[in-house]
Amino acid sequence: MASAGTCTATRGSPPLAEEDTGAQPCRVVHVPPSTTPAYEVCFQRRKGSSTTPRCGCHPLDTASHHPCPNASGMGQLGVVGDERISVLVADDSLIIREGVRAMLAAEEGIEVVGAAVDYETLVAAADRYEPQVIISDIRMPPNFQREGIDGCKEIRHRHPGTGVVILSQYDDPDYAISLLSEGAAGYAYLLKDRIAEGDQLAQAVRQVATGGSMLDPAIVTALVHPVQGADGLSSEDEALLAMVAEGKPIKAIAATRGTTPAAVSDDVERVFVTIAKGVTDGDGQALRRLRRLHEAIVEREEQGETLSRLLPGGVAERLIQGGTAIGEAERLDVTILMSDIRGYSRIAEHADPTSLAQQLNRHRAEMNRAILSEGGTVMQYVGDAVMAVFGAPAPQPDHADRSLAAAMAMHAAQATVNDEWDLVGLPAFGLGIGLSTGEVAAALLGSEERLEYTVVGDAVNLAQRLQQLGEPGQTVLSETTWAALRGRPEGAERLDPQLVKGRDSAVAPYRIGPPLALRSFP
Secondary structure, eight states, X not given: OOOTTOOOOOTTOXXXXXXXXXOOOOBOOOOOXXXXXXXXXXXXXXXXXXXXXXXXXXXXXXXXXOOOTTOSSOOOOOOOOTTSEEEEEEOSOHHHHHHHHHHXXXXXXXXXXXXXXXXXXXXXXXXXXXXXXXXXXXXXXXXXXXXXXHHXXXXXXXXXXXXXXXXXXXXOHHHHHHHTTTOSTTEEEEEGGGTTSTTHHHHHHHHHHTXXXXXXXXXXXXXXXXXXXXXXXXXXXXXXXXHHHTTOOHHHHHHHHTSOHHHHHHHHHXXXXXXXXXXXXXXXXXXXXXXXXXXXXXXXXXXXXXXXXXXXXXXXXXXXXXXXXXXXXXXXXXXXXXXXXXXXXXXXXXXXXXXXXXXXXHHHHHHHHHHHHTTOEEEEEETTXXXXXXXXXXXXXXXXXXXXXXXXXXXXXXXXXXXXXXXXXXXXXXXXXXXXXXXXXXXXXXXXSOEEEEEESHHHHHHHHHHTTOOTTEEEEOHHHHHHOSSOOTTOEEOOOBOOTTOSSOBOXXXXXXXXXXXXXX
């Protein structure tokens, strides 16, 4: 039975009747979990507003929210608008919930729309309010294990893109690893005893609402050094375990330590025997060390898979192994390949966008396959253009020959696809390809949030200009590329010296491919 002065409406009940005498007292309702998920609800009605906020245990047709003197829940709520970040707070402690609400109340553009006290109410409230950000404790009823993390994971599954801020009193990296097991985007992990420092909490809310991430420095330190801190191991042993966790081979560790591979192998075995003895003796710290070492290795492998999807082939491996540093450039002799679809703008003008996107996807897949089959690195796709490099990140003495073979394979693959498209009435793609050989600076540029492997030099610009000289099915080679070929094809056409945009000196390239009479393309 509801206590005096409370609204007994449950989820789905109609709104309270509005009287003509201004504001009505705030009402608080606690619904037993056995009948429906428990919500802490606070609202105050005022006549004349046409807004429909998401609030309480039932919807309000006309309401605005004001401070509530009777509330044991979240207190002040504001009207939810497109420009505001809606937040749901989950913690079994009323003090924490009220503290979070008070801190966010002073922040412009952030609004707390509801609260939860355990796993069930967290998931149910997220379904009801669909907040942009969840702020949650880790350990909550019923078992006080990791209900907060599990609940947030479930919410992200139901509502992809929901930002999550975990507030915890524990700086144990195990929780952070569990939280970030599927990636860091849209997640933040903060320590409760430090969120009052500056506007850290508000920053975290804004970060995760836009897909960013934020970690407390103490958590970062624990993640970076997942095997430090146990008794019985020297600082040298700690450093050795860190290198093992990073996946460095024995020879590389030996070179770093200035010793032999055999000596390193013996040291690794000794350290693991020490840890194993601690586990056998019931040393909890040794067990945690072993578990974290395993998790660090697994996480490193997962990070490697992610980097391999985001960076060109070979670059991710070098970055993980420490062979490539952000911003560090190296000079390489390479051949750049640039391809472009002739008449693409006209095709796009008349094509269905969905159908065109499918064509582009098939085209890119075939081009990617042809380039990789010759050991090339696909650098980027820009609209209908493809850029690849041969001879980077790993040097290739025959990079010019590989680039020409890839160009021929690209033309052949596209011709096969064009035949298929012709049967279903889709427009054909005709490629013009340019090849240019020379010295470039190759570097991994950007920041920790976004990285891009880039090659810079005249050869890159020239390849772009040369591809413009080719008709559908043709490949245009620079003089340096032609000179670098070990096997030169017959039937190449030497073009007259000419100026190309962006260069002061004339070029006299070579052109290979079908005659200019090929006009079946747009």
